[in-house]
Amino acid sequence: MPMIPQARKLPSQARSRHAVAAILEAAARILERDGYAGLTTNKAAELAGVGIGSLYQYFPNKQALVAALHRRHGEETLAAVREALRLSAGLPWPAQLEQLVSACLRLHLAAPGLHRVLEREWPQFDAPPADNPLDAALLDCVAEWLAGGGLPVERAPRLLRMADSLIHGLALDGAPDEAELTRCVAAALTAYLALPWQGPEIST
Template identity: 50%
Template sequence: MARTPPTKPRKNALQARSRATVDALLEATARILVREGFEKTSTNRIAEVAGVSVGSLYQYFPSKEALVAAVIERHNEEIMGIVRAALVEVADLPIDKAVRKLVTVAIEAHRVNPKLHRVLAEQIPRTGQLADVEAFNREVHTLVRSYLESRRKEMRKVDLDVATFICVSAIEAVAHNTVLNGAEMLSEKVVKVLVDETTRLVVGYLR
């Protein structure tokens, strides 16, 4: 039942040259995904753009899916880094300040590479990365939940899991839709209004 192609690296890159090759391949994959779409993202094309031969590509990635999976992981790790840092920074702040910061960060995180974010979101189910993305969501949920728990005295009585689910969904949706709609032409003023309003939405809900 080997329904999904293997996604683990075929071998580890040891020497500097091979590490550069791997990097070029990942870079090329992300670039093609964004600029030409998933359809045009063939292994031959990736190798061509990376300035590497197909043979070399297959020395490091056992399948096309493995390549996409690696790009997804890299991107997720980048975003998770931002989110984790924000939650640490926010740990001792009262709810209103904390929510404002988290909303701001959510929008920023989506703005890092909106087009890649979008393409990846579309391709995730097909690369067998569902498990990883669920882990990602669970981590966010856990972190936010534990913050809310520490601030329970400022809140009304609610089921913490439900409240976390509602808040994370709402914030994520505003960030996501904002970036999708406005693309890159988001004035700072508009962003500020959205942050204000989303903060109000969430803070008003929590207490």
């Protein structure tokens, strides 16, 4: 696996954080519209309304922008899962699972072009789960939800792997129907969780 491109530094003040957020949003919009080939640091700086020198303070090249967008997507996914669990608290676990799937699908369907770049063209710029604190936090969140519903916590890693594969495999092609995809993915994950528990599963 190639080394993941890194930002030069992290913004420390509100103004610099705003500039970095604008740069990342501009890069995301360009990737959504024009794909990876259409992204340049000059285009991102221009669309963000910052000088190219300001961009280079934080991102040495466009690969570092893509890596940063991977991290931003991880943050958004974790926030979406936590919010879905908060809003669905008290519902039966299959209904909660459907809310989780719906929240994650909306993230991808809102910008499928961006996520095709992140997940299919340059997935190697995303830190592997073993080294990614966002993935660890997401796993802990899902494991806590399973435990609260009396479901086998040991299934959390495979549940996440299945959800990731299904959502990326189904949401990024064509013009899918969100409601139908939600039912499809939620049904598959519900069936997996409803299987009789027979002890530890193989880690994936």
